[in-house]
Amino acid sequence: MTSRIDAALSRLFEKHRIVFWYDEKKELRSEFEELDITGVEKLEILNNEFSVKYRVLRELPKQQFLIYKEGQQPEPLQNWLLDVELSFTTFRTDQVAIWLSELELPSEFSEVVEKHSAFFDSGRSPAQAVKRKETLKKLLTSEDSQSLVRMKMLSVCAGANKKGEDRIDNVLELLLAELHKAKTPLYSLIERCGLDEFLWQQVERHYCYSSDRPSIKDFSIELFKSCYSMGLNTPLNNTPTNLSNDALVFFKRWKDSRTHEVSFESLSEECSKLLNIENDLSHRDLKELIELDYFELIDRRVIHELVMAVEQRTIPQGEIALFCRQRRQGHWYNKYKHLYSAVDVAAQFFALLDTVQLSMANSTEAVQGYTSHWYKLDQLYRQYVYALKVSSQNTLLNSLTAKVENQYTNRYLLPLNNSWQQHVDQMSNWQVPDVIPQSQFYKQWVKPYADKEQKICVIVSDALRFEAGHELLSRIRQEDRFQASLESVLSSLPSYTQLGMASLLPHEKNALNIADNKTGTVRIVSQSTQGTDNRDKILKGVFGERGSALQAKQVLDNTFTENRKLFTKGCVSYVYHNRIDHTGDKMQSEGEAFEAVEKTFEELVKLLKRLASADVYNVLITSDHGFIYQNKALEESDFLANDVKGDVLYNDRRFVLGKNLNCSSALKVFSAEQLNLSGDVGAAIPKGVQRLRLSGSGSRFVHGGATLQETIIPVISINKKRESDIAAVEVDVLRGGTNVITSGQLSITLYQTEAVTDKVQPRNLRVGLYTSSGKLISDSHEVLLDLTSENPREREMKMRFVLTQDADGANNQEVLLKLEEPVVGTNHYKAYKQLSYTIRRSFTSDFDF
Known part of the structure; x- marks a missing residue:
């Protein structure tokens, strides 16, 4: 004592x-x-x-x-x-006086301390009582009123122990967080300290919650019910909304908090069952729900409706894209993003298919048509199948998938390649006028660097087809300081790995030949091109120690120092990457081919950065061949009987190698000379997209044939600049003809000044209404401006802000609409733009009639 x-x-x-x-x-x-x-x-x-x-x-x-x-x-x-x-x-x-003395509070706070003596009493747990007093003392200031002291005591009981956290919203977030647990020690402590009455007084004052038997559980139910009703045209069960706009602002902040994500989702699920939300959603229109994200069931309902709308073509593609974009801001978007992606690309696929014309007067027009716009259908099909597989929602998407598969095969893949096959049938040699053949790749793209002894690296990614190359181009250009352009070449035929890899290497005209054996090996004169070691010998034979062939894994695994030693001045290096073909060529994994494409994008961008760190600034990315992939199981009519006669040396699903071959009209035979090869080994190619049966091989992922998907391959030329060349898109605020706020809400339109491109990148913003002293007086919205439309009207994003009670204190004063953007790698934001408004609300605006 x-x-x-x-x-x-x-x-x-x-x-x-x-x-x-x-x-x-x-x-x-x-x-x-x-x-x-x-x-x-x-x-x-x-x-x-x-x-x-x-x-x-x-x-x-x-x-x-x-x-x-x-x-x-x-x-x-x-x-x-x-x-x-x-x-x-x-x-x-006396004890109260000692506590007041310890807290350095004057005697007028005696009533507060005495009424809540359990807060200070060390009887049950001395260490905890001492800790509470120490925490409270740090929060107290000389200007605190009795109500503020109680608020700070309440905050300490709830675990809000830092300055600035002693607010009712923080207290409620913490109490809601423990509600989904078996025990509620925080609320029990509040009751023991006699602060529960004060708590509910504050909740009523701020959020208009009132109950004869208030509880956190009851408040949570009322909170979900009222906020859900506020966002609808008609309230839940036609019952009036009891809580205030401030409750909605609190709810949105709690919902968007990463700290309280688990508790929000747990209580959301529980309340959805108690309020029978599933039944209510069944009567709601899609447009009524599109901006709500308070229950996970809303996302499920929205996705279900979107899937049906896309399948039945009841909503235009533009609206589907808008709905999917609006859902990006939702709480559960990351969980369902692949489903939204599947819906979005399926709508794009059907819309594009409706407009496409697969007419081609000659083979040159066919290649031009494919590389300018037809490839997009292959790309959308791949993106849809990828989203389908990673979402694992086959049942939900079953009917839509069947329609996509049917339309892709019967309205695009078959008609396109049947028309193309007519031009292939007329070819006396495998070539297309005005289209560079793969065998000239070295001469066209690599030799200019080699002749000047400039450092050049060629990345050969096995089975990277043209449509994938186009998407890779966009991803590369999104990287800072990377410039890239895309061209196409016609692969050698048959479009298989050995011939494609050989065609890319330096060689003289007619030096390529297929070995007269059962291996399918391709040689440059007599030198085998199979494997990295043989290709390394060929490059060193041309360039000496300047030439090299490497595996991508080696470059990725090397240190920066090791890579700088590899890529010396004037080097000509071929780096081989193999994920797509490695995955697709196996029966057990061919169904993962599109996942392999996505992984390839990531690995090639990473490889580019590794090369740049080794001072390799000029890079070419190309492929040995493309591929056909059909996700659904093939039918019997998709296969041909292998009736090829002659000296057959090698059989594959899309070609046969041999000498003196002849067969039915379902296949086309090319001699070695017609394939621009030396030697006697030619090939028989199934027409269209049909396959030959091959024991132990898959049939959905194939290559070797003459289709556009197999033979049009990308050449991406990449150069890294010294200065930054990307920037975030600019955003303006369209606020109509007035800067005066006369009600409890503010509506604005964000306008994205230009379309997002590879180099004009999206901008993330946090938008809210603040007083001049920096106090938030509305709900806050986080938005991503990433619109790609060239139509200015389609680059507008409407937003509505709900003002809190704190806005009343700013009546007849200037307030600021602040647009802030995140500081990368931190939890902080920096100012982007702000606009001034004046709040001028009449007392009549507080009435609901």
């Missing part, structure tokens, strides 16, 4: 020269006599008031005094030292 009294008195002497001590119960004399506070003289009142006053005011006017009286404090009219006492302070030794 003495140590606590000593500490309490020491604190008082830090602020006061004279301290009075009335020992009302006459039980602390020994403590008074034992006290020895440096610089403090002790005096006792024993009918000597005049001499005490004279000593403390006249004799030693700067000395500190502790004036002790055993007994009660005299009545004011009987207290001869009252003037001195009022000028300084009094030390009380």
Whole structure:
């Protein structure tokens, strides 16, 4: 006890020269006599008031005094030292007084401390009580009112222990967070401390929640119910909304909090069942739900409706894209993003298929048509199948998938290649006028660098077909300082790995030949081109030590120093990457071919960055061949009988190699000379997209044939610049003809000034309404501006802000609409733009009629 009294008195002497001590119960004399506070003289009142006053005011006017009286404090009219006492302070030794002293609170807070004594009482858990007091003391300021002190006590009980967290919204978030757990110690502590009544008073004042038996559980149900109703044309069960706009603002903040994500989702699921949300959603229109994300069931309902709309073509593709984009801001978007992607690309696929014309007067027009726009259907089909597989929602998408498969095969893949086959049938040699053949790749793209002894790296990604190359081009250009362009070449035929890889290497005209054996190996004159080692020999034979052939894995695994040693000045390096073909060529994994394409994009961009770090700034990406992939199981009519006669050396699903071949009209035979090869080994190619049966091989992923998908391959030329060449898109605010806010809501339109491209990148913004002092007085929206439309009207994004009660304090004052963007790699934001508004709300705007 003495140590606590000593500490309490020491604190008082830090602020006061004279301290009075009335020992009302006459039980602390020994403590008074034992006290020895440096610089403090002790005096006792024993009918000597005049001499005490004279000593403390006249004799030693700067000395500190502790004036002790055993007994009660005299009545004011009987207290001869009252003037001195009022000028300084009094030390009380009851428990409440000690607590006030420890907190450095004046006596007017006695009622607060006494009413909530359990907050300070160390009876149950001394360590926790001490910790609560220490935390509370750090939060207190000299300007705190009794209500603010209670609010801070409430915050400490709830675990909001930092300055600025002592607000009712933070307290409620913490109490809601423990609601989905088996025990609720925070709320139990609030009740034990007698702060529950204050809690519910604050909740009613801020959010208009009122109940005869208030509880966190009941509040959570009312919160979900009211906020859901506020976002609908008609409220849930046609019952009135009880909570205020501030409750909606609180709800949105809680929903979007990463800290409380788990508790929100748990309570959302529970409340959806209690409120029978599933039944209510079944009666709602899609457009009514598109901006709501309070229950996971909303996403499921929206996706179900979108799937049906795309399949039945009841909503235009533009609206589907808009709906999917709006859902990006939703709480559960990441969980369902692949389903939204599947819906979006399926709608694009059907819309494009409706407009495409597969007419081709000659083979040159066919290649031009494919590389300018037809390839997009292959791309959308791949993107749809990829989204289908990673979403694992085959049942939901079953009917839509069947339609996509049917349309892709019967309206695009078959008609396209049947028309193309007519031109192939007329070819006397495998070539297309005005289209560079793969065998000239080295001469066209690599030799200009080699002749100048400039460092050049060729990345050969096995089975990277043209449509995938087009998407890769976009991804590369999105990287800062990387410039890239795309061209196409006609692959060698048959379009298989050995011949494609050989065609890309430096060689003289007619030097390529297929070995006269059963391996399918391709040689340059007599040198085998199979494998990295043989290709390395060929390159070193041309360039000496400047030439090299490497595997991509080696470059990716190397350190920066090791790669700099590999890629020396004037080097000509071929780097081989194989994921798509490695995956698709196996029966067990061919169904993962499109996932392999996605992985290839990631690996090639990473490889580019590794090369750039080794000072390789000029890079070419190409492929040995393309491929056909059909996700559904093939029918019997998709296969041909292998009736090829002659000296057959090698069989594959899309070609046969041999000498003196002949067959039915279902296949086309090319001699070695017609294939621009030397030697005697030619090939028989199935017409269209049909396959030959091959034991132990898959049939959905194939290559080797003459279709456009197999033989039109990309050549991407990449150069890394020294200066940054990307920028975020600019955004303006369209606010109509006024800057005055006259109601409890504000509607604006964000306008993206140009379309997002590879180099003009999306901009993330956080938007909210603030007072001049920086206080948020509305809900806050986080938006991604990534619109790609060239139509300005389609680059507008409408937003609505709900004002809180705090906005009332800014009536007739200027407020700011702030647009802020995130600081990359942090949780902070920086200013982007702001606009001024004036709030001018009449008292009548508070009424609902």
